[in-house]
Amino acid sequence: MAKTKEQTKTDTRIAALERLIRGYQESYYNGEAEISDAEFDILWDELKELHPSSPVLAKVGADNTDGFPKVRHIIPMGSQDKAANPEEFRAWAAKTPADSYVVQYKLDGASLELQYEKGRLARAVTRGDGIIGDDITQNALKMKGVVADLKTDFTGGIRGEVLMTREIWRKKYQDKANTRNAANGIMRRKDGAGCEDLKLITYDASVSGNDGYFPDEIAKLAWLTERGFETSPTKEFSDPEDIIAYRQSVSDKRKTIPVDIDGLVIKDRRTDMADLRRARPERQIAFKFELEAAVSILRRVEWSESGATYTPIGIVDPVRLAGTTVQRANLNNPDMIRAMGLKIGSAVTIVKRGEIIPKIEGLSPMDAQEPDSGKTDIEFPETCETCGTALTDGGTRLYCPNPDCPKRLLHRVEKWVNVLDIRELGEKLIRQLYDKNRVRRIADLYTLTAAELGEFERMGELSAAKVIRHIRTPRSLSLAAFVAGFDLEGVGETIMEKVTSAGFDTLEKLRAAPAEAIADVYGLGEITAKTIADGIADTAPEMDAVLAAGVITIADPPSADTQPLRGYSFCFTGELTAMKRSEGEEKVKALGGSAKSAVVKDLSFLVTNDPESGSSKNRKAADLGIPIIDESVFLDILAHPEKVSDYAAAGAKSPGGGGKNKKGKETAQGDLFSGSE
Template identity: 55%
Template sequence: MDLFESQRISELESLITRYQKSYYDGEGEISDAEFDALWDELKTLDPANSILHKVGADSGNFAKVQHVMPMGSQEKAANPEQFLAWAEKHKYDAYLVEYKLDGASLELQYENGYLKRAVTRGDGSIGDDITANAKKMGGVNAAIYKDGQLVPFTGGIRGEVIMTHEVHKTHFPDKANCRNAANGLMKRKDGKGSEYLNLIVYDALSTNGVSYFSNEEEKIRWLMDCGFNVVRLVICKSPDRVIAYRAKIMEERKSLDYDIDGLVIKERVINLADASRDRPDHQIAFKFSLEEAVSTLREVEWSISGGTYTPVAIFDEVELNGTKVQRASLANPDTLRKLGVRIGSHVVVVKRGEIIPKIESVVEEKDLVTTEIEFPKVCEVCGTPLVDEGSRLFCPNKECAKRVLHQLLKYQQVVDIRDLGETLITSLFNDKRLKSISDIYSLQVEDLVPYFLNEESMEADKKSLGAQKVYNSIQNHRRMRLATFVGAFDIEGVGETSAEKLIGAGFDTLEKLLTATEEQIAAVYGFAEIMAHIIVEGLAENAEEMRQLVESGTIELETAGGGLLAGKSFCFTGELVTMKRADAEQLVKKNGGTIKSSVTKDLSYLVTNDTTSGSSKNVKAAKLGIPVINEKQFLELI
């Protein structure tokens, strides 16, 4: 072991001990996911480290009580690969899968059916007696009844104390999260606030020789019949189904009333010997991917797209959803100011599902040395003073070279003039042959020949097939949908999808779009006042050229509403066989349909050649009742 590893192990031991103590004292400093990352790093560097076999310890505010059942820690799988490796060694006929509740563990101890003590997790063997507080909680039964009869149960019942999101939002918004708030309240000496908590149970052990259930599934059913709030249980027949279920729950968990941070997978058989170990081997916590982390902002870069300057945060590397992240968009000047972010700030970085990483908040800390973020003042290309409208920072010069080139490239991409590629457009622009979108349609074969033949070939009067091909491609893209035409002009806030929404709201001609007021556009669902202002401003800036192209007959706009796929929307996922995805999407648009990048409730079809996979899109489509069709079925629609 080298010096660096030895120092890192010592650092991890210190951090884990510190965070365990703060957690058990009711004031956890970091999230479970961040703690798990430290734990996993120590496990990798020093698997035999004694810290990994310690649970923690409660404060000294309460009497100490021995547990009825051991309350050790679980083995963890952070991703499907780790879970499959565990499942390969644990082949069960059925995998019982329960929510891993993100709260505070509690054991209820009963004698002949009556509650005697409620004991916190403590060090896994001995915990704090908080019976008085527990009796105020929802889900803690003073006596056990089934079918109206007292059940003379003697033993322990284990569960998790949770706080709902609504309670946290309404009564304890000053606490970092529901878990920390619940952990702090249940250990208050005066018991104040315990009435806001609830217990959800998932385990039971009879200690007087009486058997009430024969397996884990019957155990949950018995607890439910006895009037306890029980953890949700599903049964999966294979490890692959467990992985698919995890993907489904990762999307659904934001709609739950309380927090969960993974799933617990176990066998149907009750294995007391395994459960008594400090880290049971026959069950595992299949954690959700880390979706947020805290890092330090080091600098802000300004990304230039056309004439718009977007702040991008650069921070110390963190791992989110299995990928390493160092950059996140700060959206615009207003967002940056509202967050109060500065160089040196500790920031919360989030990445939900497939969404691009973003800075969600700043961790307020006293005595932290930070500096202001500098805003660019002038356009780096044309030198024009930038305009800061709050919602955007941009160069107002329509003739700015960077803006013009960006618009030309956007037009080619959206209209899909493939043979007129980025390299050729850039060369024509640099040679001042292309200065506007209109110039694209003025190109003749002879204008293009020098970009395909050398001087010797031109002197020999050779013909250029490449130049002819580009010319033909341009001529073949004079007829298009209104949404495509408007979306191709690189107007901020107006892509094809948003243009389709405006057209669907009644602005179904070019003139109606160009004469729409900010109030009218803001009234359309999905468009707010700020966006409406940007759109009206952008349309006005390009109105003259748009009208000229249409009125001169250079561009022919198709009548809205026609086509075999009119009114239908499609989302493509996975590889296609007979065509590229871009071609399939163009096929949809040419037939009057629309394209969506994700599965939403108003989607008409999800198209994939793997219709039975457990992907997040397939799972969400099934949940929303959206038809999932393959490539052949898609082509049959046309």
């Protein structure tokens, strides 16, 4: 029976996946991985779904033909099954119930089996294809953590991971992609050069001819420690939910651990040698961390309209990333699409650092292995959907150039309300006012009356009066905030702060400055400078009308005497009681300080009314040694800014670190990990 077109397409894809996986396995086991674990897992999972019985899935590694003696493993070094998220782990735990689970770090290095005969090291064997590996004994003897004489009659195998610390990698091996690549390549050098920079951490052992030698996994680890080996930090849990919580706590602090880890390994405490001999053991699993970077396929591009700007959004195959399922990712602008060479059908790398929106960072390395057939160019919109004007492709942005485009005018009013944080004036009400031609410019807001607002549906007298009161509350804005409120394309308050700090610190100076002079400001380019100069000129009548209403004033340029917080930065998390967060930020800026939206390395203070919370900002501030202050201290700094240096010198007030999981028992750990828990 002839195959359908869909079957033929599936067979072609299976063949391509098998070819890619074989090639990447060979490069991985020969020490120079071409793609990340995340990218390899994408390929592996797709093949597993399309062809579960593929022989490639049963093959662990690659055959090495580089001249090292070949040695058979005492017990096959198979691959672990993996769980990429809590749901998959719960499914495994339900299928593999145990009274107690042993949990260790999943070390991201190169596997090695030490083979002993009557207590003396006979061979050190790389993973190879899982059955046969390379004998690199002389290299292994140069590594830290390898014990040549066990002072016992032990005959069997000890398994471990060869690692390089990030500190050594930074100092000596940054030509390698990562610590794992460096360790894998160095340990297989013919002359053994550099092996002294490597360390072995052990996690398993087996005795030839005696499967019952170790009563359980905890006893096995204790035996390894007694023999002089270092083992990974180990905990014991009875409840899978506690393991899920522990995984999150380890993931949060993984950057403080000296070596790279990419998850946890979970085993039944009971030792099962028959299970260990399987190509893919069933009673243990690798529970991987949520990814900060992942790989998917770009399926189409949507263009999001915000004011006059059209921003490309990539629609990709669903992928797990930093705890969420991602299907939409930013592409920023036309130049990025062109620079990356993106097409519909491209394999792309997606990042989600911290709490920001997912972003397509570029083509995945595996995209180069895929033929271009079936990929199509990304189409750009050509005309504004609102006013029909031909769009301008400025490279860094695609936008409608019509200054009177209705969507552009509406967005400017919305931006102004957002900058001033007038929360009572919601988006729906602004649109109603705009559609009725009552508010078309920012200055129109300051002519509104409560009686007019009362005519709108569900707007009572008290509510209308409250909105008007907030609109007309006198505000003194910094010049940067004032200009940012007029929604110049791609120009926010941060950019304007750079401009005003460079000496263009009054509206008059800004209006007199040519684009060429603004372009000289550090960190600005010609395009942004021209946008600012043109925007200042175009919006001059509207700016004057806003100032003429008498509600908004522009603060005087700060002087040395009025900038006691210059050089200090503040980030706020949670709500303040004495003022809105936006007001707190304005007060900081008025005193010469800066307000940041995220916890970064050079932050001076994190302000929160819940210093003991386990929020991501609190944890990051504590990890970076940033002082965490409450609102009372913040208010004291505002009232007495001369005290700011004293508060900064006092150091961080550490939030409660959660403590040890009461259901998790710990075993001893070696020197490498001391302090990392």
